[in-house]
Amino acid sequence: MIRLSRALERTKSSRGRLDKERALADAFALIGRDSLDEDSAGSLRVAVRLATGAVTASAPIGVGFSLMQEVIIAETGWDSEVVRACSRTCGDMAEAFGLLMQRVRGADRRSGVSLSDVARTFELLAQASSRAHKRRHLDELFHRATPLEAKYLAKVILGSLRTGALEGVVENAIARAFAQPLEEVRRAATLVTDPGELAVLARDGRLAEASMSIGAPVAFMLATPIETVATTLSPAQWTVEDKYDGVRAQLHLHDGEAIVFARGLERVTETFPEVARAAAERGRGRTFAIDGELLAVGEGDKPRPFMALQQRLGRKAPTAATLAATPVAFIAYDLLAIDGKILLEFPLADRRALLAELTDALDCPEIRLSPSTPLLDALDPLDPLETDALSEPTPELDVAEVARRLDGAFAAARGRGHEGLVLKRNDAPYEAGRRGQSWLKVKRAFATLDVVITAAEEGHGRRAGVLSDYTFAVWRDEGDARALVNVGKAYSGLTDVEIDDMTRRLTALTLGRYGGARLVRPEIVLEVAFDGLQRSKRHKSGFALRFPRIVRIRTDKTAEQADDVATVEKLFASQVGAGHREEGEAKTRGRGRRGMTEKGETTRQLGLFGEEK
DNA sequence: GTCTAATCTCTCC
C-alpha cells in the first residue's frame, strides 16, 4: 500500500497527464511483478482499483463522510472542531487526515498496511451492516496505516481521489506498465468491468481473451452534446431518435435468465421485474443483449417525466401497488448481441434492423422498439418536396437549413413528451464506453430568469476558500411588502474573476455572521439559466430549478424583478402541471439549517431566509 | 418495548 500511496502522491503533484501516467505505470509494474505479498496478481488488482477511486469490484462499503469523520477524530485525537477547521483549510477531509496523522506520535514509523489487508477490510466493510462493526474494521485498518496511506485510503473511501488520473490515465498506465498496445487495453476495458482484472489480463498478455458475452454487461456508448449541427454533418448518413428522460439500461437474456443492468453496470433485475419477466417469457430459447432506456409510462402510453420513474429506482422488491402505480417500459434502441452473435462491430443500420426483428418477435408492451427516422425525413416530415428528395442520392442541404429544420424536429420531440433528440450515424459501430462523435444529443439553450442571491456556501476541493453554491430567490409582492422566495441553487457557470468578485462582496457582508443570519444582498442579481422546474422538497416554495447555472451577474437592479414569481409559477405550471402545486407545497417542509451537506466537509449556509427555521 | 423520525449512504438523472 505504501508503494501505491507514494505513486498516487507523485501522480497528484505532477501536472501533465503523461507524468501521471508514468508514475502509475511504474507502480503497477512493480506491484504486479514482485509484490511483497505472495499474491502479486491480487495486489495488482487492488492497487489498480484504488487508483481509479474504486473501493471494491462491486459492493459498496457503506462508509461515508460521517463515519470517516468519527474515525479521524479517534485516530488523531483531535476534536471535531479542529478536524473540521483543518478540512476547511485543506478543502478535503482526507488531506486533513494525512496532516493530522503526521503529528500522531510514531505514526510515521508504522510498518503500514498491505494491499491485501486493504482488500480484506473493504470486503468486511461491505458485509458489515451495523455502524459499530464498520467502525471496528476501520479502526483496525487505520491504526496500522502510515499517514500517507491513511490519506489515500480516506480519499478512496470518501470518493474524491483528486489525483487528476481516473480511468483514462489508468488505462494508459496499464498499457505502459506491461508493454501492451493501448488500443488493446482500451478495447478490453469496455468489456471487463473491473479495472483490476483488466490490469491482470494485461500483465499476463491475455487481453485478447476479453470478449463480450451475453449475460455480462458492456460499458454504455454515450452521446456528445451539441447545440447545433456541425458543418460537416451530411444528413443522409444520420438517423434521428427521441431522447428519453429515463434510466439507461441493458437487457440481457441468457440461458433463459433475463438480467437488467443499470448505468453503473450493476444488476437491477429485481427492480424491474415486469421487464425481466417479459424478456424471459417472450424470448424463450433465444439469447440477446439490448441497449435502451427504462421509461415510466402513463395513460395512453404517454411518457412520464424522470420524477415519476424515480419512485421505482432503488426498490429491491417493488410491491404490486408500486408496479401498478408506476408502470415501466424498456425502450430498445440498440442491439449488442443476438443468439450468440456479437454485433458491436456491426454498423448501426444493421444492428437496428436486427433489433427491429427481435422486438417484433418479442411482441410485448414491456419491451418496445424506439422509433427512429432517417434525418432527412425527420427534418421536415410535412414537406412533400423533401419526401421526394429522399429517393435522390444524397440530396444536399445547406447547414443553416438543416439547423433550422432541426429546431422543428426538436420541438416535435418535446411535444411527444421526450427530452430532445439524439442523432446517430448509420455506419458507426457500437463504441462501448466512449462518448464519441457517432451519437449526438441535441440540446437547446436554456430559458433564463433573473434572481437574487440570498445565501452562499463555502466551497471545497478546488473551490476551497471561496464561496460557491449560491442559493437564489425571486421577489414576490405581498401587499405593500415584497418578500423573497427561494427557488433554487447554482454553483457553476461563473468565471474565476466573477467568483472572486462575488466572494468579496458577500464575504464583506455575511462571513462571520452565519448561524441564522437572514442577511441578503438583494442588489446582487444573477441571470440564471435552467432547463426546467421540478417539485422540490428542499425549498419552501415547493419547486426548484433543474440544473441551474449562473449566466451573468448584475448589481443594483431589483426594480424589474416584480414579475419573476409569476414567471416561475407559469413555467412551473407548464412543466409539472398545475395540479401538483398544492401537493408540492403541502409535502414541502424546509429541512432547516444542517450546517453541512451530505459530503459534509466545510459547507455552511451563510445567509438564510427569515421564513426558514 | 414499540413505533417513528432523523441520519447516512448510494446512485440515478
Added chain:
DNA sequence: GTCCGACTCATTCGG
C-alpha cells in the same frame, strides 16, 4: 446529469 478548465495532439501559420 451540467459545466468548466487543463492538457494533448494535430494542424496551420509565419519567419
Added chain:
DNA sequence: CCGAATGAGTCGGACGGAGAGATTAGAC
C-alpha cells in the same frame, strides 16, 4: 523547414436534486 500559435478533442473534477433503504436515535 522548423518552431510558435491555434483549435479540436479528451479527460478530470468541481458540483446540483431527489428517492430508497438501512441503521440509529428519540418519543411515547
